[in-house]
Amino acid sequence: MARSRIDLHLISDATGETLNSLARACLSQFEGIAAVQHRWPLIRSRFQLDRVLAGIEHEPGPVLYTLTDRSLRTELESFCQRLGLPAVSVLDPTLDMLAAYVGAGIAGKPGRQYVLDADYFRRIDAMHYVLAHDDGQGEEGILEADVILVGVSRSSKTPTSFYLANRGIKAANVPLVPGVPPPAVLDRADRPIIGLTIAVDALIEIRRHRLKMIGAQAMQVEESAYVDPEAVRAELVAAKRLCAARGWPMIDVTRRSIEETATTVLQLMETWQQRRAEAARPTGPSP
Structure with a gap:
């Protein structure tokens, strides 16, 4: 049964x-x-x-x-x-x-994967980095990131960054604000830059909830461009166009968990590193 x-x-x-x-x-x-x-x-x-x-x-x-x-x-x-x-x-x-x-025995020690080794301190360092470079903070330090996430407000940049930090990845995240050009430091970043996008309806729902959580009045929520469908749609389109123009790959997080988004980020980072290594190889004939 x-x-x-x-x-x-x-x-x-x-x-x-x-x-x-x-x-x-x-x-x-x-x-x-x-x-x-x-x-x-x-x-x-x-x-x-x-x-x-x-x-x-x-x-x-x-x-x-x-x-x-x-x-x-x-x-x-x-x-x-x-x-x-x-x-x-x-x-x-x-x-x-x-x-x-x-051909070896099992140690049988509880919690052995959490010993204070180099990986542990790398994760702690990455966590501190994310805290210092969340939402565009510490602009110059962005150049030290392992990966840079960009996207409109509430597109899950911060939770994805923290999940990556738990894997030892220094992830900076930068908001794409309507009418405001992205920070110039991104033009100098020799790091993979990845855009996060989301469906209009899903983003509006997340933003409405956010506004209510911080105490915004119902009328203000309804009238805010932050949740206006046309304004949100235009904001997402502008972000997609920017990423396409810069050659930044994008991930649609609408139906993805944070874990799935982070896994895709890691895959794109690996692709970026492979392309960089291939570009660095000599192409001329061997001496």
Whole structure:
């Protein structure tokens, strides 16, 4: 019998980001299913696990987990078996495959991917950079970016920049304002510049919500050029023409999640780097 609602328990001995992403990807494939996700991060002791088990018993449902401690895994699996609930260790198949291929044992240390290594500090540095160069701030520092995002107001430039920063990418973002030429510093930027665009109706809805959130009166919202359909349409057209004239690729974010937009940005960055490397190769005959 098909279910219309489930309780899904996500149990991790680290931050749980891996499980959250996996659950989101899998649940998106099921229409008409209401899934209540119960997140249990940083579970590393029997005391903490007991709290989780009580939560599962109170709101039973399937369990996805990433626990490296063997005793905690055994206790969780036995508990779920007694309740007749499915429990899956989502990393096991991948870890087993890699261990067999490289011929080495698994470290089995929780949260090992978050150790304070060079990548960690690179992500922190990128986060600080995004904070300092959000919405066109720190104009000269834009030349130090790994990528520059441009687009009209509320086209998801800032959340995409922060997502990229979590990947260690220094992303500056610059607003394209109607009637105002883009900063001259963009002409000197030896970095990939990528435009973000969005459908008119979707942008208007986002902007209306934004105005209401900051306390704008309903009448002001209705009369504002910021949400006027014709003005917004003209603004988007002008931004597209600018990007086309400058040779900047564009991404339509209307039906994309931030993760999907960021992935496309990374792909365009790779394409830009490949073209740059090809252009730098000598084309004359070999001596």
